[in-house]
Amino acid sequence: MPQSVEQIERAESWESSDGGDRNQDLVKYGELVILGYNGCLPQGDKGRRRSKFVLYRRSKANGVSKSKHYVVKTPQTSEAVLDTKQHSISYTLNRSQAVIVEYQEDQTTDMFQIGRSSESPIDFVVMDTVAGNKIQTPGKGAAQSTISRFACRLLCYRDCADSRPRVFAAGFDSSRNIFLGEKATKWETEHQAVDGLTTNGVLLMHPQTSFCGADHPETVTKEPGVWREVSVGGGIYGLRESRSAPTKGRPIPNETSELIDGTLIDICGATLLWRSSAGLARSPTNRELELLVDNLNAGRPQCPVGLNTLVVPRKNSQISSTSENQPYVYLNCGHVQGRHDWGKVNDRSNSKTCPICMCTSSSSKLLMGIEPAFYVDNGPPEYCFVPCGHMANAKTVSYWCGIPIPCGTSGFQSACPFCATPLQGTPGYVKLIFQDKCD
Structure with a gap:
């Protein structure tokens, strides 16, 4: 069946960063990468559902x-709402005014x-992130999604x-409409116009300085930014008391919804990271x-x-968790060892006694962080996050340990x-100590 122009344009935007020769002549704006997925969704990247979405300039503008x-x-019967070609x-x-x-x-x-639809x-279909890069349990999906x-x-x-893209809360549906009901948070703006917020809101956090300073290490950001909320019209506001509180936060007129390299949405x-082409x-x-x-x-x-x-796998699927070559790390001391039953403490946290330093600690399988977009530096992977065991370099683990990610309301x-x-713990990561470096 022949594809429509719209389908072809969307297919172009679905391509991943290594999408092949046919993308070499396309202008790439950047990538949106979902936090929590190490290079691929657990069930595989398919169509519009994937761990990252690459934005290319469309063959025809649709802004x-x-x-x-x-x-x-009565907005439901107004001409603009009924016209499926009118945004x-x-x-x-x-009840009587809109x-x-x-x-x-x-x-x-x-x-x-x-969006979830x-x-x-919807160009990029995003479902709720399940911690641990696990597949969502069947029957507990869309109905309970926030x-x-x-x-x-x-x-x-x-x-x-x-140029920097701008983000706006809410998206147009199949009829090219956005509806903010009577209970939605809204207010009057200049020139008697109106703006508002969506039910659970869209939050932004810009990095304070350069996200990735590979060429200029001294410019890598040391402090996290401040979370803000973006309105349907693209305005920036302080956070509400809770995620769906009826009162908007204070306006922040000196900030914009323009995305810079490293902005979190x-x-x-689900939390998405924006990476620009230059970044x-x-x-x-x-x-x-x-x-x-x-x-x-x-x-x-x-x-x-x-x-x-021991062999650190390049990818998570290369070595099974039962392989004798799979390295494990003691999370308190950082000593890396193979899988063994020595030193069990028999406590609730599944602790063991490290045979190198005799420290009591829980352990975790050591895995490489292979999603490049999350790195803020090119250094060697000498550290891992606690308690998951994902490896990365010093500046990357230090950066993400200082970033507060929204959870709950x-x-x-x-x-x-x-x-x-x-x-867990402070600072949330540990330096890895391999046996070949113990001499």
Whole structure:
């Protein structure tokens, strides 16, 4: 069956960063990467459901911009809402009054939409992230999800690939409409227009300085940014008391919803990282990460108990968890060993006594963090997150341990970017000590 122009355009945007020769002539805006997935969804990347979404300039612009607004009594029967070719946002003020904001085609921008819905207007289908990079339990999916079906939309300026996209809360449905009901948080803006917030909100956090300073290590950010909420109209506000509280936060007029390299977007159930094309050029590649693992394995680290050679897998699926070559790390001291039954303490935390330093500690399988977008530096993987055991370099583990990720309706928790497991202890990571370096 022949594909429509719209299907071809969307297929272009689905391609991953290593998508092949046919993407070499495309202009790449950047990538949106979901925190918690180490390079691929556990059930595999398929169609619009994948661990990352690469944004390319479309063959034909599909962006929109505000054109006019007016008051109506019954928005559901208004001409703009009924017209499936007209983009519009309806703000219901009460049972007998609503404000309709009409949008017109904008040839200078491309629009990309993100949400839980599998309907055609959604370019990037995102489901709730399950900590530990695990497949969601059947029967506990969409009905209990806190992610909006049409969560947010991005506008990318076509004239410059290095320009900063803007993000807006809410996305247009199949009829090209956005509806904010009577109970939704909304308010009057300048020129008697209206703006509002979605039920669970869309949060943004910009990094304070450069996200990845591979070329200039001194510019790597040391402090996390501040979480803000973005409105349907693209305005920036402080956080509400809780995720769905009826009162908006204070306006932040000196900040914008423009994405910079390293900006985090939280859609209540999943957190996405924006990486610009320029930023990705400074980040390590998949091949460079594999070479770092090869260099580590070239030292032929040994298990001090079994005296067998340990091999850190390049990818999580290369060595089974029962393999005698699979390395494990004691999370309190950082000593790396093979799988063995020596030193069990028989407590609830499954602790063992480390045969090197006699420290009592829980242990975890050692895995390589292989998603390049999460790295802020090109250094060797000498550390791992606690308690999941994902390996990365010093500046990367230090950065993510300081980032508060939204969880629940009002809480924040630092987490491993490769599996979304909440971090434990202080600082939340440990330096790895291999047997070949004990001499």
